Amino acid sequence: MKELEIMKDDSEIVHYDRSGVPLYIRNARLSSYPNMRALCHWHEDLEFIRVFSGKMNYYVNGKSILLNENDCLMVNVRQMHYGYASDKTDCDFACILFHPNLFTGNKSLYQDYILPILNNQNLEYLHYTPDETGFPDVLQLLDRIISLKEQSVPGYEMEVIGIMHAFWNRILQHPEIIPPASSDKDRSDLAIQKNMVSYIYQHFSEKISLTDIAAAGNICRNKCCVIFRHYLQQSPIEFLNSYRLKVSCGLLKETADSITRIALSCGFNHLSYYSKLFLQNYGCTPSEYRCLYTAPGD
Structure with a gap:
């Protein structure tokens, strides 16, 4: 599991499968994450989750989505999100990150069909379940992408990009493509949350108090705790310690x-x-963790 790295705008630095091709395809297991929970983050890539077995909850901008076996999820760009196990049930899944600049270079098509979705503040995610019309097609497309990555035949990225264009056409046909509008308050609280998380990313090595984190959002300490609980299901200090770890x-x-x-x-x-915190979160001491990742002879 790769460590979270941050860009200047505090979004995640994604380590793509190949330099120069902003595409990331991985199979993963939720139990490989500390406390079966990923760290909250956001990035400029579209994210696709395909659940093979088990289940997990996925938080997107404070909204919890239960993903069951075979469910698929598309998370739009720049959304705060993370996956976690609410009842310690494990989950095997695939994660696909696809940067929008891999889409068609035709300006008219990009402006007509891609930008409106990327820039739609109300379209945070799309959840595909087996009982939906058209679901088999969506599942087949994602599974083909995963299979192409597993085989990694030279040039497989070209077919992945083509499949993603076909998938985008399915997105355009989704009944929730124009979801209910979020309130101004929801958007304001989300912006405040991002500011406070950004402050933690930038100052984690310093002595930080709850007051400092709240000040980054220009709110009181009580509201700071309420917003963190809503969007991250953690207190500000719990999130700070998770990132430090x-x-x-x-x-x-x-x-x-x-x-x-x-x-x-x-x-x-x-x-x-x-x-103490390291042992609680990772199930081993820092020394033991270092030994696990140190090859003999290093």
């Missing part, structure tokens, strides 16, 4: 820095507290 994982794997130094650089002032 995530960053520390990368340092444990990629540097030879002492665990004490890593803890301090990630904003933890006490090694014992860092080690």
